[in-house]
Amino acid sequence: MKLIPLPAFSDNYLWLWHDGQSAVVVDPGDAGPVREALLQHQLSLVAILVTHHHADHVGGVADLRAATGATVYGPAGEAIPEPCHPCQQGDVLHLLGQSVHVMDVPGHTAGHVAYWLPDAAGGPVLFCGDTLFSAGCGRVFEGTPAQMLASLDALARLPGETRICCAHEYTLSNLKFAHAVEPDNREIEKYTSECKTIRARNEPTLPARLERERAINPFLRVREPSVVAAAQRLYPKAHDPVAVFAALRQWKNDFR
Ligand code: ZN
Ligand code: FE
Numbered sequence: 001m002k003l004i005p006l007p008a009f010s011d012n013y014l015w016l017w018h019d020g021q022s023a024v025v026v027d028p029g030d031a032g033p034v035r036e037a038l039l040q041h042q043l044s045l046v047a048i049l050v051t052h053h054h055a056d057h058v059g060g061v062a063d064l065r066a067a068t069g070a071t072v073y074g075p076a077g078e079a080i081p082e083p084c085h086p087c088q089q090g091d092v093l094h095l096l097g098q099s100v101h102v103m104d105v106p107g108h109t110a111g112h113v114a115y116w117l118p119d120a121a122g123g124p125v126l127f128c129g130d131t132l133f134s135a136g137c138g139r140v141f142e143g144t145p146a147q148m149l150a151s152l153d154a155l156a157r158l159p160g161e162t163r164i165c166c167a168h169e170y171t172l173s174n175l176k177f178a179h180a181v182e183p184d185n186r187e188i189e190k191y192t193s194e195c196k197t198i199r200a201r202n203e204p205t206l207p208a209r210l211e212r213e214r215a216i217n218p219f220l221r222v223r224e225p226s227v228v229a230a231a232q233r234l235y236p237k238a239h240d241p242v243a244v245f246a247a248l249r250q251w252k253n254d255f256r
Helices: 031-041 061-068 145-156 173-181 188-199 210-216 225-234 241-254
Strands: 001-007 012-018 022-026 044-049 069-074 085-087 091-097 098-104 113-117 123-129 162-168
Touching: 001 162, 012 031, 012 145, 012 162, 022 031, 031 044, 031 061, 031 091, 044 061, 044 091, 085 098, 091 210, 098 145, 098 162, 145 210, 145 241, 173 188, 173 241
Parallel strands: 022 044, 044 069, 069 085, 123 162
Antiparallel strands: 001 012, 012 022, 091 098, 098 113, 113 123
16 A cells, blocks of 8 residues: 655645555545646546545545545535545445544544554554644644543554554644653654654655654643643643643644
């Protein structure tokens, strides 16, 4: 299975995966880069997976379906350009010889789903839209902090070798925040210098490995004493994991 991040807009990635003949695209906010990639690699698009309803994730769906006849799959609880096969927690799709497990991960939006491919050659793959980013997470727009934390916790329990395919290149700015939360975390420093080198070549920092995210991502570390202490310096009442998560999310929203 080949996995290709297609850059779009200012910082999105549209993830394309293929077997040399057929392809699946995740969250095509723009049809242009997908059409170019299909032409360049001589692929036919068989399916479109959508994680949530935001325009930068669905903007190219109608065009691509009209051009290719691809089947569209998306969250059962959200309005996705119809016709769309509704997906929810526990569903398993079979695409290009892969099992695709649907996970409900509400928080960024109310019906946000993620797609997990446990059997991909080279290690499991996760398409998580705007829920988990490398070194960060999405803003909580429609759900509650409790929902978002439960969603991130569920993703964090996947196998450590899982490759995280996020929808945005936010890694370096997230790492700046992660460093402010945990200035003594050496893994954050190490990862920052690796990512700076990668970005200097104008390459994606993604996919990220889940085991690394557990070591550096403050939003997956809300039970670590260092993270709790940092949150409480700004929000003294942040005593339980949900309150620590909400404090970090607020801190990050205001962080420059
Ligand atoms: Zn979004
Ligand atoms: Fe987005």
